Amino acid sequence: MSIMVVGGAGYIGAHVVRLLQQAGEDVVVVDDLSTSSAERVGESPLVVMDVAADGAVGRLEDVMREHAVDAVIHFAARKQVGESVARPLWYYRQNVGGMVNVLEAMQEAGVRKMIFSSSAAVYGMPPVEVVEEDTVKNPINPYGRTKLIGEWILEDCERAWGLNWVALRYFNVAGAGWPDLGDGAVMNLIPMVLDRLSRGEAPRVFGEDYPTPDGTCIRDYVHVKDLAEAHIAAMRALDGQLAHHVFNVGTGTGASVTEVVRAIGEVSGLDTTPVVEPRRPGDPPQLIASAARIEDELGFRSATGLGEIVASAWEAWQAGPRRIERP
Ligand SMILES: NC(=O)c1ccc[n+]([C@@H]2O[C@H](COP(=O)([O-])OP(=O)(O)OC[C@H]3O[C@@H](n4cnc5c(N)ncnc54)[C@H](O)[C@@H]3O)[C@@H](O)[C@H]2O)c1
Structure with a gap:
């Protein structure tokens, strides 16, 4: 083909x-x-x-x-x-x-x-x-x-x-399937956190007063x-x-911003204690996919967990030009 x-x-x-x-x-x-x-x-x-x-x-x-x-x-x-x-x-x-x-x-x-x-x-x-x-x-x-x-x-x-x-x-x-194919743009949560860490700054969390268990937005x-x-x-x-x-x-399950930031800390060994800033306009509290249709009709299921996603993103970031030296 x-x-x-x-x-x-x-x-x-x-x-x-x-x-x-x-x-x-x-x-x-x-x-x-x-x-x-x-x-x-x-x-x-x-x-x-x-x-x-x-x-x-x-x-x-x-x-x-x-x-x-x-x-x-x-x-x-x-x-x-x-x-x-x-x-x-x-x-x-x-x-x-x-x-x-x-x-x-x-x-x-x-x-x-x-x-x-x-x-x-x-x-x-x-x-x-x-x-x-x-x-x-x-x-x-x-x-x-x-x-x-x-x-x-x-x-x-x-x-x-x-x-x-x-x-x-x-x-x-999120993540990278190969270390040379990481997300080069700083627009999504994980690259945004890594970008801040690479500049020696604390990650930012936008809003912790959402109606979710830990108050931060949940995404799939x-x-x-x-x-x-x-x-x-x-x-x-x-x-x-x-x-x-x-x-x-999607996966059908969600992770909060706090959970993602914490996972980055665990994988990298860095302090990822965030600074909390006001909510950004237009961010829904929770966005989780029903993954049933694609599984039923195309036989596709995404099962990779957050830890593995974050680890692969970290590995790709460290393979790139903005590698973070651990203190
Ligand atoms: N990354 C995400 O989280 C996400 C989520 C939902 C949907 N999408 C969609 O997935 C697609 C790919 O996203 P991505 O994250 O890989 O973005 P990306 O910017 O890395 O990839 C887009 C590619 O298209 C090229 N491109 C853009 N406009 C072009 C044009 N007019 N002519 C020729 N090439 C052009 C860019 O150079 C780039 O290589 C996009 O349509 C995006 O809207 C991405």
């Missing part, structure tokens, strides 16, 4: 690329390297381009034909919530416009399979403790809206020209390598009949 991975040099994409390479699949990566670097894709051919730019459709179509692409995995997107609030039009152009370009090229080149990176952000502030795929979708920022719009576009393409697709709604992705942390495996399961499922196209990817 020949698979185009758009955004395949990024944090999650590079994990999927490596799994596909190990499985002996033909992979072509398309990435503008805006938040990543070329060495992450290894031996696979890499086409450096912005998929949201004018003229992208023709170039993508050429690459699809040249590599006889059968399926596309679409990771490329901007993902900073705050930035999306400040620059909504750019986010729509990048995330929605880029995806429309990729799909247009697929339609032209006769490629009928897509796996799309969606997000728990489509749920916004869900009114339930454990989120099922049919829970009301009410994204509260432009980033989350671009993901929900992406799912709608896929539905429409299915109806119009027979696209076969899966959207995976990732919960909190999924190991990035498990998440990468979910893409392989989805790819196989696209060969058959799907009862559903949208799947949560």
Whole structure:
């Protein structure tokens, strides 16, 4: 099988690329390297381009034909919530416009399979403790809206020209499957804590007065390598009949910010006593995935626990340029 991975040099994409390479699949990566670097894709051919730019459709179509692409995995997107609030039009152009370009090229080149990176952000502030795929979708920022719009576009393409697709709604992705593929961005909790520690500063906790057992927010942390495996399961499922196209990817259990910060202290041997700051706007107290649908229909289950996730993130951080020397 020949698979185009758009955004395949990024944090999650590079994990999927490596799994596909190990499985002996033909992979072509398309990435503008805006938040990543070329060495992450290894031996696979890499086409450096912005998929949201004018003229992208023709170039993508050429690459699809040249590599006889059968399926596309679409990771490329901007993902900073705050930035999306400040620059909504750019986010729509990048995330929605880029995806429309990729799909247009697929339609032209006769490629009928897509796996799309969606997000728990489509749920916004869900009114339930454990989120099922049919829970009301009410994204509260432009980033989350671009993901929900992406799912709608896929539905429409299915109806119009027979696209076969899966959207995976990732919960909190963390860890590293290989030490050289760590999360390079400082946007999620574990890298944010490690970033503070590497500067000799105490980790920050935003709000400890939430209605949760220890007062800090609870999230569902999924190991990035498990998440990468979910893409392989989805790819196989696209060969058959799907009862559903949208799947949560989480573990079905949550960990609080305090528990994560403590786990980092245990793994690193560093003092991670945090400073407590006010709540950030738009943070729901708890966000946990129901992981039942993906297990029932795709046979996928993420079982890696928090300790292992944190240990792998620590190992990757220590393999990188901002290694932390223990005092
Ligand atoms: N990391 C998470 O916790 C998380 C959670 C939910 C959803 N997601 C989604 O998963 C996907 C991958 O996220 P990630 O964490 O690997 O992010 P990332 O920034 O590491 O990866 C995105 C990749 O896409 C590339 N890219 C971005 N815009 C592009 C464009 N217009 N043209 C070509 N390449 C482009 C970047 O250079 C990068 O290599 C994104 O769609 C993101 O919204 C991530």
